[in-house]
Amino acid sequence: MRAGLEKLLAAGKDNALLRFGLGNACMGEGDLEAAQEHFYKAVEMNPRYTAAWKLLGRTLVQLEKFKQAREVLGQGIEIAQEQGDKQAEKEMQVFLKRALKALDESA
DSSP states (O other): OHHHHHHHHHTTOOOHHHHHHHHHHHHHTTOHHHHHHHHHHHHHHOTTOHHHHHHHHHHHHHTTOHHHHHHHHHHHHHHHHHHTOHHHHHHHHHHHHHHHHHHHHHO
16 A cells, blocks of 8 residues: 555655555554654645644654654644544544653653
8 A cells, every 4th residue: 555655656646645645554564754754744735634633643652752742732633623623632632641641751
């Protein structure tokens, strides 16, 4: 799946949905650094893409980049609230709690 999506990207078919799919494929393969890059690009291309914000935050938590995760998830939660996306909001709040807990434990 990832290879096919990368071919589309190389062919110039870059958009938020493609980047989201690539990020998801990279996560599935355990390539969190690449996933992070694709999710950042997805939210840059479409700042209202709550699913991309959610997976970007999750990826940052998994990478133990807790300060970045806190910022990203805060933004994502605001956007989800504005759009009435309750499910994404709830999931991002769970990831945010994990990031905040880790930050507290490291202090």
